[in-house]
Amino acid sequence: MIGVDIGTTTTKSVLFTADGKVKESHHVGYPLHTPDALTAEQKPDEIFAAVLSTIKKVVAKGKVNKEDLKVVSFSSAMHSLIAVDESGEPLTNCITWADKRAATYADKLCNQRMELYKRTGMPLHPMSPLVKIKWLKHEHPEIFEKTAKFISIKEYIFHKLFDEYIVDYSIASATGMLNLETKQWDEVALTNAEISPLQLSTIVPATHVSKGIKSELAHTLKINEDTPFVIGASDGVLSNLGLDAIDQGEIAITIGTSGAVRAVTKEPVLDKEGRTFCYAFTDDLWVVGGPINNGGMILRWAKDELAKSEAAVAERLDVNVYDLLTKMADTIPPGAGGLIFHPYLSGERAPLWDADARGSFTGLSLHHGKEHMIRAVLEGIMYNLYTVLEPLEELIGPAREIKASGGFARSEVWKQMMADIFNAEVRIPESFESSCLGAAVLGLYAIDEVESVNVVEKMVGKTTHLKPIPENVEVYKKILPVYRDIMNSMKPHYAKLAELQHGEESNPYSKNKNDA
Template structure:
């Protein structure tokens, strides 16, 4: 018996999944950690806590599966994108891990767009100009935290931190590198003009390697902690988004994957780098020969959680007492309302937005409220708003795809809801398939690891590891309603563009005033 371990370093937790040599899951373990958000724009984590979580998650699944030290064939990694950690001359972090959700560099994202031809940078790097990216964050550090900037020996991400601790070397895979805004996706090396803009040198960044690269002979003490052999191959792997496509068997031409977790994304795989004329879509590496284009959205399940907490607190308490999942109650409430929510629209921009707007200032809103609307309308409108926004990204994706869409596959926490699944089929006007495996990023990491180590020749075997649990066909009566209301949703967002900046500036001013009062 041999085992394979996939590790996904996420925003809220690290997950390890151990598979046997036939691809069956033997154990899963999550280790959570906090996200520090002292202001509306701050979102940081402790890198040492995350490293400890990686060690603990692997240790736990090895133990639960009963795997001996020499029975683990490899460990392969998935990771959230866009994190930034500054390391000093002692190879010690002097910042927390600044996550993708941190918006403090929003002014500098605007500056890059306006003063440094941001669209040209995007076309070279594949990363839209946005505060999420290390490009914007490093410029912000340079301008607003010059002492930290001067002390920097390395600018790295969270997976680089993990591999440095394990193997004492700074390495970044092409996938995460292509999500930094610093990496030229056409040349597969860091972009000289971007480095010049930031006033940093390539030596201050990690060595960029293909996603199939692996390392052996880790620090012995960590191997002993995890209960694995010191020579176990650790495959560097890729980002969570591109591996999710692989893990739901959506990597062939015309296949599209949609994920809704806390945030969300829609993606497809192509065989060469390609960017969008308007800068709406990312282009990230899966391997040096396969690329993923698509768009991420900030507002997925986080909207549902907000709706639950703010609109259905009493129902949630009742559900807890009865032992019922609180989100199931929300869906039951939303089912009382017809498609289109009787003309109530919700723009789900509670956390700014990435695709397709790439604007940290956009804000959420209800539009069309009347005295006839009730709580259930607002709940359903919020669910529809999340899918409407993903569909607006889908419109842009269709333009760049090499072949027409022939398959739409959905994964993430939302896939547990029959109502939300059907809503997506209706709004996208396409059959929706939900893969049986919910551990898509970890499964993608496993498939990548098998190819990296020569255990498989390509990714074709993944279809045998991924079944289908649900299939939904569009309901024509609902499709007609959504065709009518979708243009209103899209046009309204565009008409509010100027006001978004004004209300965001007002909110930030008052956030700072409140913080000052608290400190006094």
């Protein structure tokens, strides 16, 4: 079985044996085009090529006989938007969750924020495809008028594979236009987006199976044309599944390029203040939580801007530069000498839901060096995730167990920070392939190879358990209220700071630009 995870900067395919062991994996990266502070786009065909390349590679490396491949199943990042014409050709790039150009139109809908949230479970934010569609309608009417469908990157890929427009519950939920109760397109949301249901894909369960891949693609991938392809779900909920975090009291935390805190529930759960999302997963399961913009991308920023000389040394010595950075951070005691970092370098989703949010170091003094700053960056990302967990626990009760995944888990220092800041035992699987495993297990369930997705508990493999260190917990208990107070006190200033930073907005679809 193959699990394919279409991520923000990388697509990965993992070939699993029937018992969940990784046999082969391959990933292909692609750029996130950010020509200015607001734009964050990708080229759809680069991602489609990455999907084909990674599947082809694991099939070849695994020496898979066509008849032995049971299923190919998909995980995907959420909130992407591509406008396509009648022939399926893109009229825009893939506008990602990180794109903030629609912020003004989120503001214009603020008087309907809670009504839309109660109907769809999606907090109002520029990442929402609903808001992006409204932005396209009013700022780029020449594109809007030519658009036949508004789709996500996974819908684009399935259309390229099968010539059909379908979308699963969780990706549809992430558009801000799916009614949580009916699991159909919501009339009020579509009225606000100024589109009809015909301009969106057909909604299907996460277990929907497509067969009959185009013959030339089957030949390229070296697979049978009737190989089952399962639509799957979002990377978030499938990471929960791949971590075996689907029961009451189990919280999944992921830190990749961005990050998220999530729990699976048996009914929709909404926050009275609209601080958390609630997305449909299956007919009887929902995922509740909060995403952050600023995960591993902030550590990359710290590498590029705070540790250029160390990065050069790491390159010469052929060592992992991030290992070097976390070792630098480990030379500083917990609390970073009273230096606190708020990681809002790319605006923020949960807990602020404010595209104008900006990052800051607070408490800088002459005795602080770059090691303090790097430690503060790592701690700040964890503090931010903790502020996302708090409203989630208010809704569903205290976390019984935290299960974590993502690139951060390669760092012993960062993993221990999570246990200490959250003051909880953290379980981390040795395999980093949680979203791919979740997709593969869902695929097996979809084709009736297993009776329940709970078989994943036998497939997760070995896990590392980290317990909080009491003296570190006491340090962080003193810092967290200060972090939260500074966060709240800065809220009124973010819009003015953002205004000072914004130059003339980039306009890649402008009619006035010269034709490429």
